[in-house]
Amino acid sequence: MTITIFSCSMHPMSRSYVLARQAEENLKAHDVDVRFHDLRDYDLDFCGQPEARDNPDVKVLRDSVRDSAGILMAMPIYNFYVNAAAKNLIELTGRAWIYKLVGFMCAAGGQASYMSVMNIANSLMLDFRCLVVPRFVYATDDAFGNDRTEDMFVEDEGILERLRELTDMTVKLATAVEPIIETLPERKGRT
Ligand SMILES: Cc1cc2nc3c(=O)[nH]c(=O)nc-3n(C[C@H](O)[C@H](O)[C@H](O)COP(=O)(O)O)c2cc1C
Numbered sequence: 620m621t622i623t624i625f626s627c628s629m630h631p632m633s634r635s636y637v638l639a640r641q642a643e644e645n646l647k648a649h650d651v652d653v654r655f656h657d658l659r660d661y662d663l664d665f666c667g668q669p670e671a672r673d674n675p676d677v678k679v680l681r682d683s684v685r686d687s688a689g690i691l692m693a694m695p696i697y698n699f700y701v702n703a704a705a706k707n708l709i710e711l712t713g714r715a716w717i718y719k720l721v722g723f724m725c726a727a728g729g730q731a732s733y734m735s736v737m738n739i740a741n742s743l744m745l746d747f748r749c750l751v752v753p754r755f756v757y758a759t760d761d762a763f764g765n766d767r768t769e770d771m772f773v774e775d776e777g778i779l780e781r782l783r784e785l786t787d788m789t790v791k792l793a794t795a796v797e798p799i800i801e802t803l804p805e806r807k808g809r810t
Contacts, residue, residue: 620793622646623654623687625680627694627705631659632767634726638756638782639693641773642724645786651793654683658704665703666710677711684715688800689722689752689793691785696727696735706739716743718800722752722789724782726759733757748805750796754788756781 624646626639636657646653661680664671671677684690694705709716721743723736736755743749756778760766764774773779800806 620650620689620790620797621652621654621683621687622689622691622789622793623656623683624691624693625705625708626655626657626659627692627702627708628726629659629702629704630695632769632771633659633695634758634760634763634766634771635693635695635724637763637771637773638724638726638758638778639691641779641782642691642693642786645783646790649786649790651790654687656680656683658708663704663707663711666707672711672713674711680708681712681715684712684719687719688797689720689789690716691722691724691789692739693724694726694736696725696732699732699735701725701736701739709739709743714747716747716749717805718748718750718803719743720750720752720789720793720796722755722785724756724758724785727757729759730757750792752785752789752792754781754785756785 626636628635661676694701762775762778
């Protein structure tokens with residue numbers, strides 16, 4: 620079973636990237652294949668530009684979504700929403716998300732934006748019938764040691780525990796629902 624992690628921040632010293640790497644570390648305790656995509660490594664156009672979806676980088680990302688039982692997205696909160704790169708990823712890869720299990724890790728400047736991830740959760744649920752892992756991680760700058768340096772790490776015990784819960788629950792739910800999802804016509808006939 621494959622779990623894909625997308626790190627969606629473009630910041631060179633990203634906090635959500637550190638959350639994503641910690642989730643990857645947690646998943647090593649489970650019998651799953653983990654794919655890690657850092658969107659800073661990809662040269663993506665904005666969805667809507669001609670041929671944006673034909674970019675070979677998009678195919679790599681789309682294939683990972685398609686091959687995965689579960690997807691974890693690590694994202695910054697910008698203007699009370701996930702950042703544009705995260706939204707663009709979903710727009711470019713589209714129907715590959717149908718019936719995927721999706722979990723979220725967010726880095727934010729303050730506590731006031733904690734429900735900002737719901738917009739993307741709603742659209743994934745309604746548009747692509749995604750199942751959302753009912754545990755999400757929301758971390759502000761004080762959760763990180765050596766903040767905004769090469770040696771940054773998740774320091775806050777509460778956030779570490781939430782990351783463990785997120786990764787454990789993602790594996791458990793993906794294992795439980797994958798056999799059901801695989802029988803659905805939308806997934807059987809996927810291209
Ligand atoms: C353009 C911009 C908009 C932001 N908007 C919000 C916001 O609405 N709510 C919030 O809590 N933090 C906001 N922040 C702070 C970021 O979420 C915070 O710096 C976070 O750590 C970024 O994640 P990253 O380090 O993974 O890039 C904003 C930052 C930027 C640059």
